[in-house]
Amino acid sequence: MTAMEFIEGPVWYAASAIFVLGIAWRIAAIFMIGRARDLSVSRRSPIVGAAKAVLLHSVPHGGNLGRTVYHFVTGYLFHIGLFALLLFAAPHVAFINAGIVALPWPAMPHWAFIIAAEAAFAGLILLYVRRLTDPVTRQLSDVDDHVGVWLTFVAMLTGCLALQEAHAGLRMLHMLSVEALMIYFPFSRLTHAFTFLLARVNTGAALGRRGFTP
């Protein structure tokens, strides 16, 4: 077995398993903690509140755009760029089509890849640089915040380095860094990619039933 076969074979399957099972366990474990039924009489539907919260908290609202515009812009640059790369980059589409499931969409053209990558890098660097310099985020940050950013950055970087698709070594590097990210993911704050939904739904339901979804 060559190194490449090993990295794309057993290591990939192991990383995928840890990623999927880890996240599933993390979410299941939160649910399993359980919660007593709210005995107060609701004013409005908690379901509507939950749906509202999920949508509302995707954008600044309540007159707070001016105060949070930095995170709004850089956050979206990063996340949209990242998801475009993840789901539409030609090598990813080929990889997913070949090994996992036939995607019903085409790969994006090269120029779109470049724009997505630039948006993602600009967003990530700007967010991280602020984390390091803003007294508020410096106060809040812990090791996990830094490790998560660095692993994501390296995975994105190695992906872009391998863009010529001419060297197995670069592909290997990218696969390895992505696998490292996937293994770290379920144990870290990166799971906010999934838990954000739980938090929004919980607040939306709990406060929406009171009459106002914040």
Added chain:
Amino acid sequence: MVLLAPYAMAQSPPPFPAESYSGPNTAQGGQSSPEMWRDIRRGKSGTVVFPRPEGGVLIQSAGETWRLRHDTTVAYGGGLLLAVLGVAGSYLLVRGRIPIKGGRTGRVIPRFSLVQRIVHWFAAVLFVLLAVTGLLLLFGRYLLPPIIGQHAFALAASASIEAHNLFGPLFIPAVVALCVTFVRGNGYRGVDFTWLLKGGGFFGGHASSLKYNFGEKSWFWWSVVMGLVLSASGMALLLPSVIGDRSVVQLANLAHAIAALLFIAFAIGHIYLGTIGMEGALEGMTRGTVDENWAKEHHDLWWAEHKTSATADIRRAEVAAAERGDRAVWEAQR
């Protein structure tokens, strides 16, 4: 045309049977035309089936000249970078790290705002990524193959060109933002030339300075000019088909390499002084505040204006720095 070749061959048989003619299979047959070849060598454009810019030029002789200039640039540029590294290294060896002579006071003065620091580090991250990949592309082919082998070098070069092309365009807004956020206070004043005459205090003595000294101001303008040259030439290199004219692209290539080398050479000095070369300098750009004695020793005129905002309440000073940079004192006076 290559794609069309098999098609053409399939459609029509060769005009002459091979046994009856042995010269080149062209309209001129076996005749040689020195004039024609001379013209071609000089870059004269001929007629082609698919016209496109420079499509009729068979030999692009200016490339030879470019190659020569490029190699010269590489040689001198390499020398320049080694020289700067040498100077910084020798200074460190001989005179050591520049300390805060009066020691730390524990009182700090706000210096750089959050916006300035974010812009600085955004530009810095991109600078490092671009410098590393750019240097690898420029010098790699001469230095790396003997060390890491042809295959590994090809891999590194492939990675570098992709990263360089990707991060390059992001550097343009970074340079513009750098220019906008740091231009205030970077105009030259009389005191800067006194500073220069005193050798910046690097060899003893004290050289007075405002918020930025002569060296820092020069670094600012140097960054802006080199950044703009790199941006313009970089875009020409990234989108040659938009430029069209090969001579412009060749010029852009040389300008890009020269500006980059000059930029990196100065940056080595900047990074050296900002980190290992001088005690107390880096925190201005990380936490936004500097120790009062550092300010007094390196920017006495700036310190004199801002000493009223010096405080031992470091958390508060950092917040003030984040919000207003060193302008807190000005606003208090207003």
Added chain:
Amino acid sequence: MTSAASAIADAPARSINVQAAVDKFNALTNAHIASYLDACVHCGQCAQACHFHEVTRDPRRVPAMKLAPITKVYRRHKAPFAGLRRTLGLAPELSRKDLEEWEELIFDSCTMCGRCTVVCPMAIDIASVVALSRQAFVAAGLGPPDLLQAADNARDRGSPLGVTREVLKDRVEWLADEHETEIRLDKPKADVLLLISSIELMKYPRSVVAMAKLLNHAGVDWTLSSRGYESTNFGFLAGKPDVARTLIARITEAAEALGARTVIVPECGHAFGVLRWSGANILGRPLPYEVRHITEFLAQHKRDGRLRFKPIDTSMTYHDPCQISRRGGATADARYLLDGVASDFREMTPTGNYNWCCGGGGGVQALGRAAEVRHEVFRIKMRQVSETGAAMMVSACSNCRLTMDESKAALGWDGELESLVELLAVHLDDTASSAPRPAR
């Protein structure tokens, strides 16, 4: 260091039971709370919404910091992979130092106004986490003495400000005489049980008179009850669940004895929030009555035509008490009451559900050491009001009112503060019949 922090530091050494805090945190971490602790990405945007951060610019006062103690316990004990983290030594136990350092943030620096939730991209309800964190801190033996004392007063004497049954009777009698208004106390049966807040009874007694006048006029079958009269719940605010339960039980017993179907909470935001949304959960069974804030109740009667008011020409704006508007869902009622009454009504920016807190909610009003920062918070309100150009700021929470009155005095603000209920009582249109209009 802030004055509050130094006050804590200067206090004599206390015995702190860290394990009790850990146990309490563990017991109170349900799936909702866990999802919050798992979702915070430390982006710090909540700082932008918090009035305490806004006026102090202190990076420690970023709301997300208040999640730290419970998160530490969660990561070690209850979180997914907690065992793995413990084994690897990656999840240290909560320390005495943590508790000491966070006490000021949990008690003095949070009014549980919920403004941070609005800007949080994860919609984390930090206020609810602070409420339960207080319980853990108190279990460990921490908490501001004045707040804890207020809770004990409520349990032992019936009210945080010492309004015992006897004081209640005396004050009510005196008020009824003084203002020539029938104030019903201890009627054997009534449809509606009216609660009072001791802040009102002691500091703003006209408010009690105003409520009586309005309810009488609307023809409501109501009474006060000396079995359960105090609406504020300092047990909840001070992190003492047993006291919180006792206080809710008193109200419930009083209402059950009266056969009341409705309990009216007076102008007090937290009193409303606690009874309306947490009361049943604290008591462990659904409340056998409907809880309405006085503004909700009056709005209903205005809607039904039982209450009419004379126009008020003074330009005015309305300060939304967080627990009534943003976290109470009754934002529209106060405005409905003023609609057609206040001829020159001006909204602040931001307003309604997004309004800035007064700075004294969540029991912070009761903390002497937090006075300075409360006054600073009031500057936000001063600016907001002055931007509207309104001559008067009306509110429907006596706790907001007391907070703002104190700050008004401290800062020498010349704006006028008024209670909505008192204002309406003064402008009650007596000529109109109190007979119910046909239902709409």
